[in-house]
Amino acid sequence: MTNSKTTLSKLLAESNFSQECKELLSYLPKDRSFFAEYLYQYQGFWYPPNLLEGVLYSQKHFQARDSDIILVSSPKSGTTWLKALVFASVYRQEFQTPLESHPLLDNNPHSLVPFIEAFNFHTQDTFPRIFSTHIPLGSLPESIKKSSCKVVYCCRNPKDAFVSLWHFMKDLVLKEMVGCTMEQMVKGFCRGSSVYGPFWDHALEYWKESLENPKKVFFVKYEDMREKPEDWVMRIAEFLGYSFTEREIENGVLEDIIKLCSLENLSKLEVNKVGKLMNGMETKAFFRKGEIRGWKDTLTPLLAEEIDKTTEQKLIGSAFRFFC
Numbered sequence: 519m520t521n522s523k524t525t526l527s528k529l530l531a532e533s534n535f536s537q538e539c540k541e542l543l544s545y546l547p548k549d550r551s552f553f554a555e556y557l558y559q560y561q562g563f564w565y566p567p568n569l570l571e572g573v574l575y576s577q578k579h580f581q582a583r584d585s586d587i588i589l590v591s592s593p594k595s596g597t598t599w600l601k602a603l604v605f606a607s608v609y610r611q612e613f614q615t616p617l618e619s620h621p622l623l624d625n626n627p628h629s630l631v632p633f634i635e636a637f638n639f640h641t642q643d644t645f646p647r648i649f650s651t652h653i654p655l656g657s658l659p660e661s662i663k664k665s666s667c668k669v670v671y672c673c674r675n676p677k678d679a680f681v682s683l684w685h686f687m688k689d690l691v692l693k694e695m696v697g698c699t700m701e702q703m704v705k706g707f708c709r710g711s712s713v714y715g716p717f718w719d720h721a722l723e724y725w726k727e728s729l730e731n732p733k734k735v736f737f738v739k740y741e742d743m744r745e746k747p748e749d750w751v752m753r754i755a756e757f758l759g760y761s762f763t764e765r766e767i768e769n770g771v772l773e774d775i776i777k778l779c780s781l782e783n784l785s786k787l788e789v790n791k792v793g794k795l796m797n798g799m800e801t802k803a804f805f806r807k808g809e810i811r812g813w814k815d816t817l818t819p820l821l822a823e824e825i826d827k828t829t830e831q832k833l834i835g836s837a838f839r840f841f842c
């Protein structure tokens with residue numbers, strides 16, 4: 519068993535929780551899971567106990583500032599990439615030579631942009647502060663909703679996000695856990711019982727909010743960013759109030775940022791090949807293929823159909839469409 523597997527198992531284990539969390543765990547609906555022994559349903563979404571504790575902590579203690587930027591996604595939907603792109607775009611004046619001496623060359627994006635449910639948000643002292651989270655809209659800390667901070671949501675098609683999660687879990691934890699088959703994991707995913715699931719509700723809620731409150735929430739699809747990264751990075755920067763000027767574009771600043779943050783570039787950096795995050799997770803786990811419709815290599819037609827059927831049901835009455 520490798521260290522990262524041991525660490526992740528420890529992280530997912532039910533121990534050392536606050537009294538409040540323990541009490542909550544004793545009566546919340548729970549479901550057997552492959553991520554931890556149980557996932558718990560809190561405010562409509564499912565969490566392993568350690569993440570639930572983080573959500574509760576952030577609900578209580580996270581104080582958003584008007585200038586904050588919050589990057590949101592479901593797991594395996596492009597979080598790492600979005601963190602890199604927004605970090606590099608927003609701080610581009612500070613780090614003007616991105617390809618030579620940029621913090622992203624020595625730091626994994628997750629170390630530069632912390633998750634608010636990971637307890638270490640107090641240490642962020644940059645301006646503006648950039649955070650990320652997987653917390654669903656309805657469970658965000660009140661101060662995020664009330665302040666003028668901006669939210670960028672990145673969504674990915676459910677089959678690719680599922681397959682990405684499958685590989686991530688398989689490499690990191692599943693090998694040591696009670697024989698989980700892909701069929702079982704698809705079933706859990708489709709009934710919503712997946713980390714921060716239901717996946718569909720998560721995306722739909724943020725999508726609706728982006729329509730109702732476009733100055734607050736910007737919604738982007740991973741696949742659109744893959745196809746036209748320049749367009750989307752410019753739109754995100756504009757939304758955040760950090761528009762690229764024509765001169766910057768002519769001078770290749772935007773192009774440099776896209777190159778710096780590309781999967782090809784980030785995944786070959788030492789820090790992302792052999793590095794570890796503060797929680798012990800290996801940074802290489804966040805970089806794989808980044809393909810659109812890569813699910814075809816992993817999902818059988820039957821399992822793909824099962825996810826498609828769930829998607830169809832979830833979208834009844836909604837104009838939203840995932841990339842497919």
Ligand code: A3P
Pocket residue numbers: 591592593594595596597598599602678681682683685779780781782784804805806807808809812
């Ligand atoms: P795959 O597993 O399909 O390859 P997250 O960052 O939310 O955990 O999502 C991980 C997914 O994003 C993985 O997808 C990973 O390869 C992809 N990814 C990571 N860094 C990326 C980058 N710089 N550009 C594009 N995709 C990236």
